[in-house]
Amino acid sequence: MNEQDVRDIDRSLYDFKDDESDFYRIREGLTRETVLQISEEKHDPAWMRDFRLRSLEIYEALSVPQWGPSIEGLNMENIATYVRANTDMKGSWDEVPEDIKNTFEKLGIPQAERESLAGVGAQYDSELVYHNVKDEVAAQGVVYTDMESALTGDYADMVREYFMKLVPPTDHKFAALHGAVWSGGSFVYVPKGVKVDIPLQSYFRLNAKGAGQFEHTLIIVDEGADLHFIEGCSAPKYNIANLHAGCVELYVKKNARLRYSTIENWSKNMYNLNTKRALVEENARMEWVSGSFGSHTSYLYPTTILKGDRSHCEFTGITFAGEGQNLDTGAKMIHTGKRTSSYINSKSISKSGGVSTYRSSIFIAKGATGAKSSVDCASLMLDDISRSDTIPAMDVRTNDADVGHEAKIGRISDEAIFYLMSRGISESEARAMIVSGFASPVSKELPLEYAAEMNNLIKLELENG
Amino acid sequence: MENLLEVKNLSADIEEGRILHGVSLSLRDGETHVLMGPNGAGKSTLGHVLMGNPVYHVTGGQVLFNGEDVTDYSADKRAKLGMFLSFQNPLEVPGLTLESFLRNAIREKTGQPLKIFTFKKELEAAMELLQMDESYATRDLNVGFSGGEKKKAEILQLMMLKPQLAILDETDSGLDVDAVRTVSESIRKYQQQMKGALLIITHSTRILESLHVDYTHILVRGHLVRTGDASLVEEINEHGFEKYIEEEQKQEQAAGEVR
Numbered sequence: 037m038n039e040q041d042v043r044d045i046d047r048s049l050y051d052f053k054d055d056e057s058d059f060y061r062i063r064e065g066l067t068r069e070t071v072l073q074i075s076e077e078k079h080d081p082a083w084m085r086d087f088r089l090r091s092l093e094i095y096e097a098l099s100v101p102q103w104g105p106s107i108e109g110l111n112m113e114n115i116a117t118y119v120r121a122n123t124d125m126k127g128s129w130d131e132v133p134e135d136i137k138n139t140f141e142k143l144g145i146p147q148a149e150r151e152s153l154a155g156v157g158a159q160y161d162s163e164l165v166y167h168n169v170k171d172e173v174a175a176q177g178v179v180y181t182d183m184e185s186a187l188t189g190d191y192a193d194m195v196r197e198y199f200m201k202l203v204p205p206t207d208h209k210f211a212a213l214h215g216a217v218w219s220g221g222s223f224v225y226v227p228k229g230v231k232v233d234i235p236l237q238s239y240f241r242l243n244a245k246g247a248g249q250f251e252h253t254l255i256i257v258d259e260g261a262d263l264h265f266i267e268g269c270s271a272p273k274y275n276i277a278n279l280h281a282g283c284v285e286l287y288v289k290k291n292a293r294l295r296y297s298t299i300e301n302w303s304k305n306m307y308n309l310n311t312k313r314a315l316v317e318e319n320a321r322m323e324w325v326s327g328s329f330g331s332h333t334s335y336l337y338p339t340t341i342l343k344g345d346r347s348h349c350e351f352t353g354i355t356f357a358g359e360g361q362n363l364d365t366g367a368k369m370i371h372t373g374k375r376t377s378s379y380i381n382s383k384s385i386s387k388s389g390g391v392s393t394y395r396s397s398i399f400i401a402k403g404a405t406g407a408k409s410s411v412d413c414a415s416l417m418l419d420d421i422s423r424s425d426t427i428p429a430m431d432v433r434t435n436d437a438d439v440g441h442e443a444k445i446g447r448i449s450d451e452a453i454f455y456l457m458s459r460g461i462s463e464s465e466a467r468a469m470i471v472s473g474f475a476s477p478v479s480k481e482l483p484l485e486y487a488a489e490m491n492n493l494i495k496l497e498l499e500n501g
Numbered sequence: 502m503e504n505l506l507e508v509k510n511l512s513a514d515i516e517e518g519r520i521l522h523g524v525s526l527s528l529r530d531g532e533t534h535v536l537m538g539p540n541g542a543g544k545s546t547l548g549h550v551l552m553g554n555p556v557y558h559v560t561g562g563q564v565l566f567n568g569e570d571v572t573d574y575s576a577d578k579r580a581k582l583g584m585f586l587s588f589q590n591p592l593e594v595p596g597l598t599l600e601s602f603l604r605n606a607i608r609e610k611t612g613q614p615l616k617i618f619t620f621k622k623e624l625e626a627a628m629e630l631l632q633m634d635e636s637y638a639t640r641d642l643n644v645g646f647s648g649g650e651k652k653k654a655e656i657l658q659l660m661m662l663k664p665q666l667a668i669l670d671e672t673d674s675g676l677d678v679d680a681v682r683t684v685s686e687s688i689r690k691y692q693q694q695m696k697g698a699l700l701i702i703t704h705s706t707r708i709l710e711s712l713h714v715d716y717t718h719i720l721v722r723g724h725l726v727r728t729g730d731a732s733l734v735e736e737i738n739e740h741g742f743e744k745y746i747e748e749e750q751k752q753e754q755a756a757g758e759v760r
Contacts, residue, residue: 454554455592459602459658460580460610469605473596473641 050301052142053272054135054243059161061244062118068092071216074118078184078219083196091205091215098209105333105362105391110277110307117217119161119244125182126166136160143270145239148485153266155180157238159251162219173232179225180236183252186223195223198254202285202313202341210281210309210335214250218283221251226261226292235264235297235483240282242271242302248279255285257292264295266486270330273303277332280306286314288322290344295323299486301493302330304360309335318344318373325481326353328365329493337395339368342376342404354383354478354490357390357422358497366395366427371437375406381477382413386422387497393425394443402433409437414444416474418467418498468495503568505530505698506551506666511562513550520546522723523562530665533692533699533713535734538720539742544702545589547720548670551700552586553579566666581610583665587655587672593643599654600624600638603661610662627660630690632683648675656687659697666698667691673708685711706738721749 060077062070071092075085100107126132129146140146140158149156155169157180164182173180179191186195205215222238242249257263271278280302288294294314302308308331316322324338340349351367369378384392392415400407415424426443448470456466472479472491479487504527513521520543528534538544550557551564553576564572571579594602603624608615628635631653643651652672659667669688673681685708691697692712701708717733719726721742726749727733 449592450556452592452594454556454576455588456594456602456606457576458552458580458586458588459606459662460577461606462577462609463575465605465609466577469597469602470594473594476596 050270050303051272052139053245054139056119056121056244059122059244060120061116061247064116064246065113066092066095066115066117066213066217070117074217074219077118077120079188081188081192084187087200088216091212094205095209095212095216098212100209101335104335104364105393107307107309107333109332110279114246114276115279116244116247117250118219119247120163121160121165123165125164127168129166132166136165139241139243140166140239143239143241143268148237152234152483152485153237154232154234155236157182157222159220159238159240159249161242161244161247162249164220169236176230176232177227178230178232179223181223183218183221183223183254186254191223191225194225194256195254198256198285198287199252200283200285202287202315203283203311207311211283211311214252214281214283214311217248218250218252220249221253221282222255224255224263224265226257226263228258229260230258231262232264235266237266237268240267240269242269242278242280242306245274246276246278248281251282253282253284255294255296256287257289257294259289260291261289262293264297266297266299266483268299268301270301271303271306274305276305278303278306280308280310280331282310284310284312286312286322288314288316288320290318291320292317293321293323295325297325297482297486299327299482299489299493300330304330304332306331307333312336312338314338314340314349316340316342316344316347316349319346320344321347322349324349324351324353324367325478326351326365327478327482327490327493328353328355328363329497331363332361334363334365336365337368337397339370340378341370341372342378343372345373346375347373348376349378351378351380351382352478352481353381354475355385355392355394356494356497357384357386357392359388359390362391364393364395366397368397369399369409371398371400371404371407371409373404376404377408379409380411380413382411383475383478384413384415384424385418385471385474386415386424387418389421391423391425393427395427397429398431398439400432400434400437400439405434405436407434407437409439411441413442414474415446416471417445417447418471464498468498471498504528504565505532505567506700507563507565508551509563509565511550511564512560513546513557514560515557519560520557520723521550524720524723524725525562526718526725526728528666528698528700528716531696531698532715533701535709535714535717536700536702536720537704537717537734537737537742539746540704542720543723544704544720545670548586548668548700548702551668552576552584577609580664585659585662585664585667587659587667587669589671589674591643591651591655593641595641595644597642598639599642599657602642603658606658606662623661627657627687630660630687631657633657649677649680652676653680653684656684659691660687663695664697666700668700668702670702671704672701673703673705678707681707682711684708688712706734709734719745721745724749724752726752
């Protein structure tokens with residue numbers, strides 16, 4: 037924060053909304069007919085249409101989870117599961133319709149692409165409106181495309197082989213919902229040994245009111261390859277519920293490395309019920325960097341299956357719950373290979389009555405000998421009316437595992453604020469410095485522009501109220 | 502000459518009760534005053550009240566700095582005017598490096614963009630004088646610092662911020678003999694080269710050995726019972742505070758009879 041000028045941030049940066057009068061919008065609610073209609077709109081192959089219908093049946097058979105924050109305010113009868121702007125996907129920003137382009141301009145996406153990204157996908161409501169990858173990255177054989185193109189293109193067989201295998205629709209009710217109505221998202225394939233030096237990014241923008249966004253991200257990083265993928269998300273605020281039930285499936289092959297970074301800033305009427313999972317093979321490395329700032333209610337626990345021997349995963353995350361927000365976040369590590377290791381570093385901040393819960397699960401399977409796992413989670417409450425909980429679970433079935441857990445919950449110290457103020461720093465600046473400092477293990481992991489955005493978000497949250 | 506700091510009949514309390522009773526003292530620009538007294542006399546409290554710690558409530562009196570009434574000013578405003586407090590127990594701020602903190606503080610204080618090159622040079626020199634390893638600049642503020650390192654970091658901030666008045670709260674406590682000598686040297690530089698004024702709060706006298714002292718004040722149970730010159734330090738060294746504790750009791754009894 038301190039190195040950049042981060043003042044003068046206006047919430048309207050995220051809050052503006054576009055007119056959706058000439059959009060295609062499916063009627064609210066979820067029936068066999070709506071699912072068939074989506075499938076038809078999207079020209080699904082037959083197997084995908086059947087997959088959607090099967091998922092819908094599973095959705096109807098499963099009940100809503102009872103162990104987390106309430107999602108009573110979410111009524112599927114009121115959610116439009118598919119909304120498409122009156123455009124198809126473009127390969128150049130110039131061709132993207134003016135109003136939508138303006139949206140992404142305001143969010144800084146075209147600029148970020150020019151300056152620091154190898155490729156960008158921009159999704160607006162249910163469909164991608166822009167997708168482009170730099171020539172030199174494409175020349176390396178890297179495939180980065182929207183899911184729809186992937187489903188019928190050269191990689192159709194690969195998509196079919198991997199799609200919702202890591203997160204099957206039977207996993208939970210919202211995974212089933214995703215299977216039935218998914219739309220948009222990205223497909224990435226990095227061939228063996230290819231190292232992508234600069235990140236790829238997808239940005240998800242949900243403009244429509246009372247709508248759902250169900251994008252699917254499938255990334256396969258082949259043996260010895262290396263990729264950093266960034267996703268960003270935001271939406272304007274409405275007074276009725278919006279739903280995000282995306283799904284991210286990541287395959288990290290032998291000796292490969294994948295870093296998956298997220299800055300999530302959904303508006304505060306959003307139910308964010310997102311599922312992310314990674315399968316990590318021999319000697320491969322998975323890194324999650326996750327910043328959760330927005331949404332009304334979140335259920336988010338990126339899961340890593342350390343299947344290959346000596347595979348490794350690091351999770352670095354921060355959650356900021358302000359007024360009216362109930363954010364239930366954490367991570368899951370499943371160790372099945374030998375000599376696998378995982379490290380979780382989680383920070384949560386709650387303010388103005390916000391509820392932040394850290395929930396994690398470490399599972400070390402029988403036979404996963406020599407496993408190491410370390411969890412470090414800290415919470416900071418900025419006032420007396422906010423809440424912070426820590427719910428760590430561990431299930432260790434070997435006798436040589438090295439497992440550690442450290443949890444700290446604290447309040448922002450008035451003495452520390454006075455200390456900084458006694459050096460000439462204003463009270464609000466002192467608070468921001470302490471909170472940003474607390475968050476720095478996460479911002480340090482982000483590329484500079486995203487770290488700046490995260491610090492802006494923290495500042496914005498601190499200024500509200 | 503006008504007083505730099507003027508404390509007029511200052512009283513303050515905290516939830517548990519009153520801790521400063523009508524304290525008055527004045528200090529001119531460039532002077533060094535020492536505030537002594539037994540444990541629990543309210544010395545640190547006075548330092549914090551002068552700096553504007555909101556934990557304490559000023560119930561009466563005034564604090565003037567360069568003639569300006571700062572009694573109701575927040576700490577950052579006082580700092581901007583040229584006041585500084587070196588903490589007895591400096592706070593730890595994870596994720597904020599000492600260097601980044603200093604840059605911010607200097608920028609905030611001066612309202613000017615920082616000249617990075619000059620800043621780096623100055624920081625290097627100040628750290629060398631304090632015999633601080635340069636790695637401390639990139640470490641999180643006070644996190645994992647030993648007691649002595651924290652005190653050195655306080656004096657480093659003093660050297661970099663160059664206030665007109667520095668209040669040093671028990672800077673010598675927790676320091677070994679060598680560290681006291683090192684720290685004194687930096688304070689002497691502040692005193693002589695920067696012509697800074699000092700209010701040194703201490704209950705020992707080790708830190709004063711190499712410093713010029715103009716006045717000494719003795720605080721007992723929230724009352725300022727005596728102001729004298731540097732020789733008072735010697736006297737306390739030999740005889741302790743007993744005499745002044747008795748004096749304070751007598752004064753209180755007398756005051757009680759009057760009331």
